[in-house]
Amino acid sequence: MNKTMMRVVGVILVIATFLLISECAKKDKPILGSSAAATAVYVAPGDYDEFYAFTSGGFSGQIGVYGLPSGRLFREIPVFSVNPENGYGFTEETKGMLQTTFGQIPWDDAHHPELSQTDGVTDGRWIFINANNTTRVARIDLKTFETAEIIEIPNSGGNHGSPFITQNTEYVVASTRFSVPIPQRDVSIDSYKENFEGTLTFIKVDPDDGAMNIEFQIIVPGYDYDLAHAGKGPSHGWAFFTCYNTEQANTLLEVNASKNDKDFIAAVNWKLAEKYLAEGKGKTRPGEHYTNRMSHTTHSATSTLTKTVVTLDPADCPGLIYYMPTPKSPHGVDVDPSGEYIVGGGKLAAVVSVHSFSKMLKAIEDEKFIGEAGGIPVLDYDATIAGEVTNVGLGPLHTEFDGKGYAYTSAFITSEVVKWKLGTWEVVDRIPTYYSLGHLMIPGGDSRKPWGKYLVGLNKMTKDRYLSTGPELAHAAQLIDISGEKMKLLLDFPTIGEPHYAQGLPADLVHPNTTKIYELEHNEHPYRALSEKEARVERNGNEVHVYMTTIRTHFKPDNIEGIKLGDVVYFHVTNLEQDWDIPHGFAMQGARNSELLIMPGATNTLRWEPQKVGVFPFYCTDFCSALHQEMQGYVRVSPKGSKLPISFN
Amino acid sequence: MGALLLVGTYFFPLWSITVEAPQYPEGLGIYIRINTVDGHAKNDLKNLNIVNHYIGMQEIVPESIPELKYMPAIGGLLIVSGLLVAWKGGKKSLYIWLAFFSLLALVGLIDFYIWNYDFGHNLDTEHAAIQIEGMTYQPPLFGTKTMLNFVTTSLPSGGGLLAFASIFMGYLAAFLSWRDKQSK
CATH class of the missing domain: 2.130.10.10 (YVTN repeat-like/Quinoprotein amine dehydrogenase)
Known part of the structure; x- marks a missing residue:
């Protein structure tokens, strides 16, 4: 009797295990074995994907x-x-x-x-x-x-x-x-x-x-x-x-x-x-x-x-x-x-x-x-x-x-x-x-x-x-x-x-x-500066246009004075780089605007209305070189009505 | 024939210097041509100068290297005189031409070495951002050298190889004519 019971229990256990395994197998059916799936999607470091x-x-x-x-x-x-x-x-x-x-x-x-x-x-x-x-x-x-x-x-x-x-x-x-x-x-x-x-x-x-x-x-x-x-x-x-x-x-x-x-x-x-x-x-x-x-x-x-x-x-x-x-x-x-x-x-x-x-x-x-x-x-x-x-x-x-x-x-x-x-x-x-x-x-x-x-x-x-x-x-x-x-x-x-x-x-x-850089000689932006010699600051009423250049690892100009409260300043930044993957960034403290991220050979413009009197820094946001942290400058903002002329270097 | 090969030096670069670094997996390179220095790719020379400015190396400005102005004329002289020698066929003139050519090649290589030495050692220590005690950056004449993150390889290129072939053919001609004479 005892033996028979044990046999019955044994058979039930075997069947249950079988069902359990087949249930698991059913659940896993559509998924490739995990190591096979990993191999199928693995793209080795430095290799490229097959599709975009x-x-x-x-x-x-x-x-x-x-x-x-x-x-x-x-x-x-x-x-x-x-x-x-x-x-x-x-x-x-x-x-x-x-x-x-x-x-x-x-x-x-x-x-x-x-x-x-x-x-x-x-x-x-x-x-x-x-x-x-x-x-x-x-x-x-x-x-x-x-x-x-x-x-x-x-x-x-x-x-x-x-x-x-x-x-x-x-x-x-x-x-x-x-x-x-x-x-x-x-x-x-x-x-x-x-x-x-x-x-x-x-x-x-x-x-x-x-x-x-x-x-x-x-x-x-x-x-x-x-x-x-x-x-x-x-x-x-x-x-x-x-x-x-x-x-x-x-x-x-x-x-x-x-x-x-x-x-x-x-x-x-x-x-x-x-x-x-x-x-x-x-x-x-x-x-x-x-x-x-x-x-x-x-x-x-x-x-x-x-x-x-x-x-x-x-x-x-x-x-x-x-x-x-x-x-x-x-x-x-x-x-x-x-x-x-x-x-x-x-x-x-x-x-x-x-x-x-x-x-x-x-x-x-x-x-x-x-x-x-x-x-x-x-x-x-x-x-x-x-x-x-x-x-x-x-x-x-x-x-x-x-x-x-x-x-x-x-x-x-x-x-x-x-x-x-x-x-x-x-x-x-x-x-x-x-x-x-x-x-x-x-x-x-x-x-x-x-x-x-x-x-x-x-x-x-x-x-x-x-x-x-x-x-x-x-x-x-x-x-x-x-x-x-x-x-x-x-x-x-x-x-x-x-x-x-x-x-x-x-x-x-x-x-x-794909394009790697924009060629400087084809840059026809109306406010471009194609070399550091062309970098300058011009005042036109209360509008100030800064023709700025970037190249590893500095801005030209990097010190600007003669800006007044009430001015509208346009930073036209031309990235003089002609090398792939060397964008420069431009960020101005207190600008109620975004940053610029300028691709090599391009000119981008940030509009800035100074809000406070003082001396405010700007810097490059894109880690461009070992001297990236040195890529910076200052703008001096004087009170409205100041007689300080525009100057820069 | 050897002299004609020299015509190639007007079209193909004499020497090639390539640098590779982690940031430049595709490499940056310059060609030294008979009359100028330019990049393997359009902006390579500009980008090499940007990289070099961190260590205070002088900018490579082809217009400021006087040798590049004389070399086309010297090359022309060699070709014309070489052809004259081949036409007139004087043995003695062949030897003179060869000696002249070999001397020029030697002077050229020494001059190239001096330029390399100057670029590698004459650094602007006042403005260089990266200065490493005892470090110089002279590229090799032949072969490969590692300097900081850059692996620099310098080898003769198409025009340089043609010049070597030309000089070799000159010597071969000289040798053959000498052997002819011996067997007579």
């Missing part, structure tokens, strides 16, 4: 530059937010970059970085990013990693569906999340249905220097336009925009905009739009907007105000735009590398709907319309749909592609990446993320040529992933190996701001082309 990843800073307004697979942060590029660290938005030269028709704005919410492409392949020239709040699009030059241009989008509210590009970077498109009165005017919010409209904006990009200009805006019914992607390959010439709130609710959208079973993906034939424009169908309408461009010769931004935009009305332009019904409040719209499949992430659905471009063309030809919405033909869902991916998790948002026939969809609510096969629509793998995945990114994953080795999950919540930093936490990104049949989690790394979306590309497309 550019993450949007979300509510930081900036762009983060990371290396993959290491997850190391290299730099934060100031775009829409001021950055006292290098004077962006504070210096006289860069203030203009943040100019809008509302005045100068120090912050924005930047969501979607988008790399330029040639023939549908990422080319490493520029990266674009949107400002959601005060509607703008920026272009960053990947030679200098500096913001080169910011253009304002008129007749728009909440520039979320932006900046998605066509396959040769002909256009950057931008759709308005909030429909608004166009032009803006004083009307009752309740009059939404009659007075509010949306816009789809096409910004032309100069193929040589990248300069942006608004080519046209399409006026569309007053829904909420969400995201976009341009066609490629066979669908080149078209662009696709999701929208929700086809209910046209203007209050408590959480409920009131979630009633319809299906909302739309708008398919826009932009080649046809060009034809209509050439035929004179465009109307010039009010559309004040600023274009701010940075010059690498004057090192200064120029802001230009444009008063109008050209608009196209779908009613005048048959065939310009069609609506494809898509369940349910679709968020992302992603076009596969072949250009045939248009994937709609039904945010509130448990299904991903895949439209076929060729079926869409056929349906248009056969006039398979089920009606009209705001004068725009609505296609029959069954006539355009190629397939539905079921069991894709709850809250599918975005899809990217690996170029090997698979698609990867983020499921926000179930917090996972779901891998499925194009054509068969069957789910083949899934992996959890931590936590609540928004966008995901594969280098080149929205282009014709994905580099399908890694996937980065960009999460909205962090909770317990890292050592705690109190209520506010860094957002988490997860690096997943997608080179094999099964996805494997490799690395978890914190990011700046909210890493809303990211883009990636092979390092070779950018790293060898």
Whole structure:
């Protein structure tokens, strides 16, 4: 009896251990053995990462530059937010970059970085990013990693569906999340249905220097336009925009905009739009907007105000735009590398709907319309749909592609990446993320040529992933190996701001082309001093201009007298260095302003209004050499009305 | 033929001095050419002068080195006379040309050494921020030397090698003609 009992207990113990082990194994399944994962992401000291990843800073307004697979942060590029660290938005030269028709704005919410492409392949020239709040699009030059241009989008509210590009970077498109009165005017919010409209904006990009200009805006019914992607390959010439709130609710959208079973993906034939424009169908309408461009010769931004935009009305332009019904409040719209499949992430659905471009063309030809919405033909869902991916998790948002026939969809609510096969629509793998995945990114994953080795999950919540930093936490990104049949989690790394979306590309497309210095002989700043002989101080009324130079390891001049209270002093500091990684800094005690961080060969200007009488020091903030701590000077501030003349050495 | 090789000295640098340091993983370098001194990369000479000013070394200003003004003319003289010797073919004139060339090469190397010595020892002790007792900074004529954080390598470059080849061919010609004479 006793023996039997013992046997029974023994068997139960064995089974329990077995279950426990298999449970553990199940839990650890998606993670590569930790030493294998460490090897996979290890970049030896002095070696380079294989890919650049550019993450949007979300509510930081900036762009983060990371290396993959290491997850190391290299730099934060100031775009829409001021950055006292290098004077962006504070210096006289860069203030203009943040100019809008509302005045100068120090912050924005930047969501979607988008790399330029040639023939549908990422080319490493520029990266674009949107400002959601005060509607703008920026272009960053990947030679200098500096913001080169910011253009304002008129007749728009909440520039979320932006900046998605066509396959040769002909256009950057931008759709308005909030429909608004166009032009803006004083009307009752309740009059939404009659007075509010949306816009789809096409910004032309100069193929040589990248300069942006608004080519046209399409006026569309007053829904909420969400995201976009341009066609490629066979669908080149078209662009696709999701929208929700086809209910046209203007209050408590959480409920009131979630009633319809299906909302739309708008398919826009932009080649046809060009034809209509050439035929004179465009109307010039009010559309004040600023274009701010940075010059690498004057090192200064120029802001230009444009008063109008050209608009196209779908009613005048048959065939310009069609609506494809898509369940349910679709968020992302992603076009596969072949250009045939248009994937709609039904945010509130448990299904991903895949439209076929060729079926869409056929349906248009056969006039398979089920009606009209705001004068725009609505296609029959069954006539355009190629397939539905079921069991894709709850809250599918975005899809990217690996170029090997698979698609990867983020499921926000179930917090996972779901891998499925194009054509068969069957789910083949899934992996959890931590936590609540928004966008995901594969280098080149929205282009014709994905580099399908890694996937980065960009999460909205962090909770317990890292050592705690109190209520506010860094957002988490997860690096997943997608080179094999099964996805494997490799690395978890914190990011700046909210890493809303990211883009990636092979390092070779950018790293060898970067600028090391600005050449002094090309410096055409109006207040430059190209040698110490040109260093001087000039008074013009109560304005004082200091033409200052820096070189290891001194300022010229470094003693200035004759400044009075009430003066406005401009320090125009030219860095005479012509060596890589030798910026100099300039900080003035009591300046109600930022510092300057001047790159070799550049001139930057700090505006200073002295507040007190006395002798105040300035110094170099960037550790430039062994004598850095000696790089300093003084300014003497005399009382208002003092007769002391300007002097310096 | 040997004299023609000398034409190359107008196009290729005679000598190359390279420095490497933790702060200069890619190296900084200068070329000594027949008529000037310039950097391996565009701003190398400027950056080397900036680095050198910390130890009080004189600035390298090509315009202030008189030898760089005479050398092209001397080189020209050697080429023309060398070609004349080859054309006329006099043995005696070959020996004279060779002796002249060898002497000039020797004087040139000694002069280069003196310049190096001057740059390395004649330091501005009043303004130098970094002064280390007993430390001098003379770059080597041939080879590699470590000075503070810098590893300096000095070697003949394209033009210098051509000059050596030229002088060697001169001696070879002299030797061959001498052997010819012996066998006759």
